[in-house]
Amino acid sequence: MSAFLLALWHKCVYNIAYILYKKGGGSLAAQKVQQRTAGGIAYTLTRRRVRNINLRVRADGSVAASAAVRVPVSYVDAFVAARADWVRSAQARAAVRREREEAERPELPAKADALAHMQALCRVYYPQFAASCPGGHMPKIAVRDMTTRWGSCSLRTGTLAFARRLCVMPLAAQEYVVVHEFCHFAHPDHSPAFWAAVARVMPDYKQREKLLKMR
Numbered sequence: 073m074s075a076f077l078l079a080l081w082h083k084c085v086y087n088i089a090y091i092l093y094k095k096g097g098g099s100l101a102a103q104k105v106q107q108r109t110a111g112g113i114a115y116t117l118t119r120r121r122v123r124n125i126n127l128r129v130r131a132d133g134s135v136a137a138s139a140a141v142r143v144p145v146s147y148v149d150a151f152v153a154a155r156a157d158w159v160r161s162a163q164a165r166a167a168v169r170r171e172r173e174e175a176e177r178p179e180l181p182a183k184a185d186a187l188a189h190m191q192a193l194c195r196v197y198y199p200q201f202a203a204s205c206p207g208g209h210m211p212k213i214a215v216r217d218m219t220t221r222w223g224s225c226s227l228r229t230g231t232l233a234f235a236r237r238l239c240v241m242p243l244a245a246q247e248y249v250v251v252h253e254f255c256h257f258a259h260p261d262h263s264p265a266f267w268a269a270v271a272r273v274m275p276d277y278k279q280r281e282k283l284l285k286m287r
């Protein structure tokens with residue numbers, strides 16, 4: 073048998089074993105993820121289609137190992153125990169990193185304070201957008217713990233929502249987000265007409281936008 077066919081055959085046998093294991097359901101499936109301790113290291117063992125044993129320390133300090141179904145659990149335990157020193161130093165580094173991130177993160181204002189702040193800011197800009205606001209009146213303002221967006225605009229509910237962390241950004245950047253979201257009432261897209269509308273109210277919006285990207 074050629075090396076290629078042999079490799080293919082091994083792969084087939086392995087795949088069949090894996091399918092049988094998966095089909096086994098119940099007790100076997102329950103073993104797909106196991107909590108184990110070896111060499112004083114608590115870790116999660118996940119059975120995956122990996123060639124070797126993978127061991128990693130996550131940002132939160134937890135330890136995760138993955139190994140193929142055919143690797144005996146005692147072998148994985150020994151593997152982890154032999155690397156206990158490496159795991160402990162990786163955990164220590166992760167803890168230092170977490171502490172540093174914690175210290176660098178600016179304290180967010182209370183939600184009620186953040187809301188009052190954004191409402192006041194929106195009231196300043198509202199007169200310039202009154203004609204395009206739903207119903208022609210001041211939109212509802214909301215502050216949410218958004219992490220992927222600085223703001224959003226809902227035409228349906230007539231609401232402008234802002235990320236709470238926007239309140240710790242430079243005021244020039246906050247004003248830009250307010251104008252950006254107000255402009256969405258007239259242009260619910262990022263078309264050239266939308267950006268032209270933003271530029272009309274805030275000619276220096278590009279510089280302000282950069283303040284958000286620097287963080």
Ligand SMILES: [Zn+2]
Nearest residue numbers: 252256261262
């Ligand atoms: Zn937008």
